[in-house]
Amino acid sequence: MSAKTADKVATFFIIFFAGIIVLIMAGLLGFILVRGLGHISFDFLTSAPETIKAGGGIGPQLFNSLFLLVLTMIITIPLGLGAGIYMSEYAKPGKVTDFIRLIVEVLSSFPSIVVGLFGLLVFVNVFGFGFSLFSGALALTVFNLPLMVRITEQGMASVPQAQKEASLALGLSKWKTIKSIMLPTALPIILTGTILAAGRVFGEAAALLFTAGMSSPRLDFTDWNPLSPMSPLNPFRPAETLAVHIWKINSEGLAPDAPEIAAGASAVLIITVLLFNLLARWIGRQLQKKFTATK
């Protein structure tokens, strides 16, 4: 085979395999949406699940997922920002900083189920939070912190050195420079990354099995007192999220329409994650426009 034929054949195969990936992706999305969209209705999104009868919904699970997302981000964002700012601005290059970088990398590669087990041991048992939204949020924080630190570091690194030096030369303190000059400039990158991280929280299940629990008590959506056990806003109640629900009905679901519910719930999950992706891109672009001269 001449070199030219070999080149053509190889090019064909590379394009062929790339095509396969697009086909897999399209098939995957198409399958979930076609199977699931038909099952989504207002009733499905708001009613409570049924254990043995058909016609159950995913209302409490959807609410739990969103509430857990908010709780997690409230804890993760300040911690991640602080640690990321420390790593990019205050840490002096040396053995200690290298070591911190190494262990953050290790934490980011821990399987989510191991993080979940740590949550079971420490948050659920030692701290005594029990199977609760709060334990789940803490476990997800552990799981997401390395990502948040990396995003913040990237954002801070994107700030032009001259801008930072100008601020310091004007006599602003380092913290003031970070807070008022660097953070706003880094905001598009940090915000985009945070929204993508939020999408990850929304779909995570393995870390929640043993922390937020696999059951949801009957919720009373008229009771908004965060301290009452029936209230949806109580962070110390067990809560099954949407992703955990999909797993549970697939492995031990007794309802006759379990496959349809799983399909519908998967479609809801996918659509939400897609929305997060689009939102991240859109906000990133808008902020970029606002802060820079690009059109």
Added chain:
Amino acid sequence: MAQSREKHKIKQHIIEEWTGKIFTSLCIVLLVVTIFSLVYFVATKGISSFFKDGISLGEILGTQWKPDGEPPLYGALPFIVGSFSTSILAALISAPLSICAALFMVEIMPKIGRKYLQPTIELLAGIPSVVYGFVGLSVIVPLYRDIFPGQGLGIAAGASVLSIMILPTMTSIATDALAALPSGLKEGSYALGATRWQTIYRLVIPTTLPALMTGVVLGMARAFGEALAVQMVIGNAPHIPHSLFESASTLTSAITLSMGNTVMGSTQNNVLWTLALILMLMTFVFVFIVRLLERRANR
């Protein structure tokens, strides 16, 4: 009077500086403490089966998992074999696909690649793992059931689901590696009359190999630690299967299934923590390999 005001101003400025420094330091200390306590708690719980329950390492590496048997047997080798075979198989399926996708995006049709393939792969990265498991259960398992003997559940189904799941990780790292290659190298090769394919396999692949391998190892690490998607399609029979289409188990699936049903502190529960410890140790190994490869790539 004026002087005291000046003093007051400086004080505020310093207080502000210290607040920032203390806040960020506290965050990083908390992060480090969390990581250490994670390793400490999982490790102490994981070795308690050896010290408290007197199980030897040989027993853990046995082939029989019969926690309810008489005497109970805690051989975790089936899980270890299951974990390794699914993740290695997934990496073998996914590596060529992802490298082709990266080549397509960087070398062959950068415009089309960036416009269609890149967003596709980013979307793929955002899909939650339970959804992969659900699709695997409703598409791949029935397909294998029709074509091959058996129930369709097993290592092959697990590896197929995982291979799609780790595609985005591998592809994005491979794309970065290929794009970072100095264009002078490639231009030199073209100027010598080499075709594109000759340039790719004589020059691009060998030079970027360590970075490409980093992607493969990271993908494998992700496959190794994935729990629910695998648990849904692998069948969960605690023995070493004779074929790829026979029900099997992984470390993660065993933990997922049994951790909730066993009593904290019982022997079986402690052995499950030992499995978690193995998972954690494997994470260290994967990070170590990645570091070695990165050092090679940067040389």
